[in-house]
Amino acid sequence: MTSTLTISGLTKQFAGVTALSDVTLSVAPGERVALLGHNGAGKSTMMKIILGLIPQTAGQVTVCSAAPGSAAARAQVAYLPENAAFHPALTGLEQMRHYLALRGEPATAALPLLEQVGLGAAARRRIGTYSKGMRQRVGLAQALIGSPRLLVLDEPTSGLDPVSRRDFYALLDGLAARGASILLSSHALTEVEARTDRILILSKGRLVAEGPLADLRRQAALPVALHVTPRAGAELDLPGAVAVGGALHLTCAQDEKLALLARITAMGDAVADLEVLPPSLEDIYSHFSQRAGQ
Amino acid sequence: MIRRILATAACEFRISLRNRWVSIAVALMGLFSLVLAAAGSAPTGGLGVDRLSVIVASLTSLGVYLVPLLALLMSFDAIAGEAERGTLPLLLTYPVARTEVLVGKMLAHLAVLALACGTGYGLAAVAALSSDPGAVAGLPALIRLFWTSVLLGATFISVGYALSALSRRPSGAAGLAIGLWLGLVVLYDLGLLAAVVADNGGWFTLNAFPLALLANPADAFRLYNLAASEATAAAAGVAGASATIPPWQSLASVLLWPLLVLALAVLGFRRVTP
Numbered sequence A: 001m002t003s004t005l006t007i008s009g010l011t012k013q014f015a016g017v018t019a020l021s022d023v024t025l026s027v028a029p030g031e032r033v034a035l036l037g038h039n040g041a042g043k044s045t046m047m048k049i050i051l052g053l054i055p056q057t058a059g060q061v062t063v064c065s066a067a068p069g070s071a072a073a074r075a076q077v078a079y080l081p082e083n084a085a086f087h088p089a090l091t092g093l094e095q096m097r098h099y100l101a102l103r104g105e106p107a108t109a110a111l112p113l114l115e116q117v118g119l120g121a122a123a124r125r126r127i128g129t130y131s132k133g134m135r136q137r138v139g140l141a142q143a144l145i146g147s148p149r150l151l152v153l154d155e156p157t158s159g160l161d162p163v164s165r166r167d168f169y170a171l172l173d174g175l176a177a178r179g180a181s182i183l184l185s186s187h188a189l190t191e192v193e194a195r196t197d198r199i200l201i202l203s204k205g206r207l208v209a210e211g212p213l214a215d216l217r218r219q220a221a222l223p224v225a226l227h228v229t230p231r232a233g234a235e236l237d238l239p240g241a242v243a244v245g246g247a248l249h250l251t252c253a254q255d256e257k258l259a260l261l262a263r264i265t266a267m268g269d270a271v272a273d274l275e276v277l278p279p280s281l282e283d284i285y286s287h288f289s290q291r292a293g294q
Numbered sequence B: 001m002i003r004r005i006l007a008t009a010a011c012e013f014r015i016s017l018r019n020r021w022v023s024i025a026v027a028l029m030g031l032f033s034l035v036l037a038a039a040g041s042a043p044t045g046g047l048g049v050d051r052l053s054v055i056v057a058s059l060t061s062l063g064v065y066l067v068p069l070l071a072l073l074m075s076f077d078a079i080a081g082e083a084e085r086g087t088l089p090l091l092l093t094y095p096v097a098r099t100e101v102l103v104g105k106m107l108a109h110l111a112v113l114a115l116a117c118g119t120g121y122g123l124a125a126v127a128a129l130s131s132d133p134g135a136v137a138g139l140p141a142l143i144r145l146f147w148t149s150v151l152l153g154a155t156f157i158s159v160g161y162a163l164s165a166l167s168r169r170p171s172g173a174a175g176l177a178i179g180l181w182l183g184l185v186v187l188y189d190l191g192l193l194a195a196v197v198a199d200n201g202g203w204f205t206l207n208a209f210p211l212a213l214l215a216n217p218a219d220a221f222r223l224y225n226l227a228a229s230e231a232t233a234a235a236a237g238v239a240g241a242s243a244t245i246p247p248w249q250s251l252a253s254v255l256l257w258p259l260l261v262l263a264l265a266v267l268g269f270r271r272v273t274p
Helices: A043-050 A092-102 A107-116 A132-143 A162-177 A189-195 A213-220 A254-266 A281-291 B002-018 B021-039 B051-075 B080-085 B088-092 B098-131 B133-167 B170-199 B203-215 B217-228 B247-270
Strands: A005-014 A017-027 A032-036 A058-063 A077-080 A150-154 A181-185 A198-203 A206-211 A224-230 A242-244 A247-252 A271-277
Touching: A005 A043, A017 A043, A017 A206, A032 A043, A032 A162, A032 A189, A043 A058, A043 A150, A043 A181, A077 A132, A092 A107, A092 A132, A092 B002, A107 A132, A132 A162, A162 A181, A162 A189, A189 A281, A198 A213, A198 A281, A206 A213, A206 A281, A213 A281, A224 A254, A247 A254, A254 A271, B002 B021, B002 B098, B021 B051, B021 B098, B051 B098, B051 B133, B051 B170, B051 B217, B080 B088, B080 B133, B080 B170, B098 B133, B098 B247, B133 B170, B133 B217, B133 B247, B170 B203, B170 B217, B203 B217, B203 B247, B217 B247
Parallel strands: A032 A181, A032 A198, A077 A150, A150 A181
Antiparallel strands: A005 A017, A005 A058, A198 A206, A224 A247, A224 A271, A242 A247
16 A cells, blocks of 8 residues: 655755754554654644645655645645634634535535534634634644545644543544544653554654654663552662652663562562553653754 | 635635624725715706716725725735734645635625725715716716726735735735835825926826826726716816826726736735745
């Protein structure tokens, strides 16, 4: 199956500043890919190039077998901008009908789409009266119009409450199951962790890491943290451990983990509790960003 | 393509309605037209022309100021406003061409302007006809005034779009629009007048002056309406010049300007990167 999105050697310079440097990646149909990076790492720039809003300095980008920004590409790509904005004088329903007309879809789809994102009751109110989260949902509703083959979502869950976020990812799962490719950027690393197939880490315009979370975790080889709680009055012999609020915190390399666990369990009754904390996505993200010199 | 243009036009018209632009434009044109109709009722008998023709001459002078102003006020925000609100990037990812967006907006803004002019001129016609049955003779001139007003509006609406694309920010576009209005509609004629006076019947007055009038869409609009109208005698200012310029030339200027400026606006919009 051919990729929905192919990028090779993508470079973008703004007045001498390099925003993207030799980025190569591809997104397959039905794949959910998360794009992570600091502010200014080049995420939004990359999205704008994929959408054809700005031209690249060098490199090739192919979107649904067409050039980015071409009529053929735009017909198959949906976009949700960071801080989605709409004309405040229009109602949610009117705005959706307009977007449907631009995509050649029937206007009757407007209300069901708004209901799908939980805005059915507010559909006839002006967008000027909406909260940020509600505007974000209008943005999401318009991204669902038709059957986009690629969804480009810039910080899609900012402004959404935890329940809405869960609903949002459920919607994405449905789209991906029908073959749509999803490229989203996010700061909320924990939600990305559970809901995407692959992670891309951008740092200073370079793609510093790419792959499923498990692979990245292995590559990073970050130490595992252990929290050991001794039974009252018991003394534990754990070199390098730091006492934090009645518990002992210590770290070890991945390959030493089992040996250390065996030692702790051998202490028997002296140990009241034991927690093993694998490196979080935050740790992995910092690791790859820092290695790239941030 | 037609569907996307009409959808954009419908959406823009609704926004103009909500922003009170429709009511402001209609009220303004209606009020000024009625005032002119009332003021223009006095001198009719002596000139030997019907009342409506006299009113058309006054409305032409009004239209030359008011139509470009309304057109610019409605249009300066079209691109810069979308850019500032942050709605432009999303719109440009839709399968709609930038030309379609501009033409759609243009249709909506022209409809508002046509509604305003139609109401104003219509009220003036009713006022004239109610007191002078002979005013029917002035109706062709009024109808000509209506469609040339819409064309003049189209030129300045496109000018507004071009400035909007150029400045990227609504405040900048507004400043440019007001400056351009002042320059083309007010100062341009004053400058020409001063040049004619200084020239005292020389080369400028004979050769450059008619061309300078045709080059300005507002002056061409006034020239065409006054030249084609029976009531030239009732008008003042550049009216004297209308005798030397054949109406087809001023008509050509009125017809060509909207197309030319719209093409410029489209070029300007194409260069905007959100």
